[in-house]
Amino acid sequence: MRYLTARKRAVGRGASHTGTAHHWSMTVSSVGLAFLVPVWVYVFGSALGSDQATVVESFARPFPAILTALVLVIGMRHFAMGATVLIEDYAHGTARKMLIIFVISLATVVAATGLFALVRIAL
Amino acid sequence: MLWLGLAVQAAVSEKESDMADVKRVERPLSPHLQIYRPQLTSITSILTRITGNALIVGIVLAVWWLLAAASTPASFAVANAVATSWFGDLVFTASLWAVWYHYLAGLRHLYFDAGHGLDIGTAEKLGWGCIGGSVVLTLITILIV
Numbered sequence: 448m449r450y451l452t453a454r455k456r457a458v459g460r461g462a463s464h465t466g467t468a469h470h471w472s473m474t475v476s477s478v479g480l481a482f483l484v485p486v487w488v489y490v491f492g493s494a495l496g497s498d499q500a501t502v503v504e505s506f507a508r509p510f511p512a513i514l515t516a517l518v519l520v521i522g523m524r525h526f527a528m529g530a531t532v533l534i535e536d537y538a539h540g541t542a543r544k545m546l547i548i549f550v551i552s553l554a555t556v557v558a559a560t561g562l563f564a565l566v567r568i569a570l
Numbered sequence: 571m572l573w574l575g576l577a578v579q580a581a582v583s584e585k586e587s588d589m590a591d592v593k594r595v596e597r598p599l600s601p602h603l604q605i606y607r608p609q610l611t612s613i614t615s616i617l618t619r620i621t622g623n624a625l626i627v628g629i630v631l632a633v634w635w636l637l638a639a640a641s642t643p644a645s646f647a648v649a650n651a652v653a654t655s656w657f658g659d660l661v662f663t664a665s666l667w668a669v670w671y672h673y674l675a676g677l678r679h680l681y682f683d684a685g686h687g688l689d690i691g692t693a694e695k696l697g698w699g700c701i702g703g704s705v706v707l708t709l710i711t712i713l714i715v
Contacts, residue, residue, distance in 0.1 A: 492715030561633040567640035
């Protein structure tokens with residue numbers, strides 16, 4: 448038996464039934480990325496254009512490897528959630544569901560591919 | 571008019587969704603993207619979304635290049651040739667501006683969320699700050715990296 452009343456269960460959850468969880472998640476990931484991305488742009492930009500041995504050497508070091516992993520995991524989650532809202536604004540019905548599934552899958556595949564590459568380079 | 575009422579009732583019970591059609595009326599629309607006069611605040615907001623989503627192109631290219639670096643010399647030669655070609659330069663330079671624009675616009679959103687800068691004058695100044703700042707930061711990054 449549930450002791451919460453129906454009203455108590457509804458308060459604070461809004462039309463989405465998830466309250467502000469989505470917005471808060473985007474806020475948290477945006478703050479994280481604000482610290483990570485400028486440093487990653489420098490690391491990636493410095494490695495781009497080098498020969499393969501130099502690229503492997505630079506991403507094998509702990510700081511660039513961990514930084515890249517964080518940017519991929521947090522960044523792709525931030526992208527998937529942001530792109531989901533974009534789709535929800537402009538697509539409807541089955542197209543909406545298919546597009547949302549597509550962007551979440553794309554983000555997951557990109558993150559997994561990048562992590563696999565990092566593991567191969569750094570370990 | 572009793573026959574009309576009965577006919578409507580019969581039609582409605584035949585197909586439940588007709589009820590919604592019968593009640594559908596022309597309601598006024600709130601101004602939306604296609605009919606709202608473009609303003610600095612709306613343009614800078616839309617650009618935030620466009621830059622954020624477009625960044626997937628640059629990240630896919632970057633991850634492909636990284637995967638190639640982790641694989642054979644032949645695959646790295648192909649990915650590196652694309653990443654350092656005029657096409658790669660175009661994608662990464664555009665992505666660099668996009669990431670800085672999205673960065674500044676994101677900071678502006680955090681500032682808005684905290685309840686600051688919401689009057690028109692400040693919001694427009696911050697908008698110009700995002701546009702100008704992103705160009706300046708892009709040029710600085712190109713010079714440094």
